[in-house]
Amino acid sequence: MKKLEVIIRPEKLEAVRQAMEAVGYPGITLTEAEGHGKQKGMTQQWRGETYCVPFLPKMKLEIVIADADLEKMIQAVTKAARTGAVGDGKIFVSDIRDVVRIRTGERGEQAI
Numbered sequence: 001m002k003k004l005e006v007i008i009r010p011e012k013l014e015a016v017r018q019a020m021e022a023v024g025y026p027g028i029t030l031t032e033a034e035g036h037g038k039q040k041g042m043t044q045q046w047r048g049e050t051y052c053v054p055f056l057p058k059m060k061l062e063i064v065i066a067d068a069d070l071e072k073m074i075q076a077v078t079k080a081a082r083t084g085a086v087g088d089g090k091i092f093v094s095d096i097r098d099v100v101r102i103r104t105g106e107r108g109e110q111a112i
Helices: 010-023 067-081
Strands: 002-009 029-035 042-046 049-051 056-065 089-095
Touching: 002 010, 002 067, 010 056, 010 067, 056 067, 067 089
Parallel strands: none
Antiparallel strands: 002 056, 002 089, 029 056, 042 049
């Protein structure tokens, strides 16, 4: 099993959610986050003053999937989230050793 941590622009949330659901995984965990990558934030002007905004709003989605579904999920998320501009986000992939569904006690991929 794999855990995907997907960091995206807030305006891409609905498109990414629909793409994930379309490939068979409607269950996700969502966290509002702030951060920056190589762009180091953003400089804005307002009423003649220049302001540096070091952290930009992002959405973090977490999902655990079967190993066999990894590539199709990455492709779906990438296609839905891409704008071609700096700050589109990242997908982090980690190994998951086990999952337990608390309600039933099921373990492994049956618990996803």
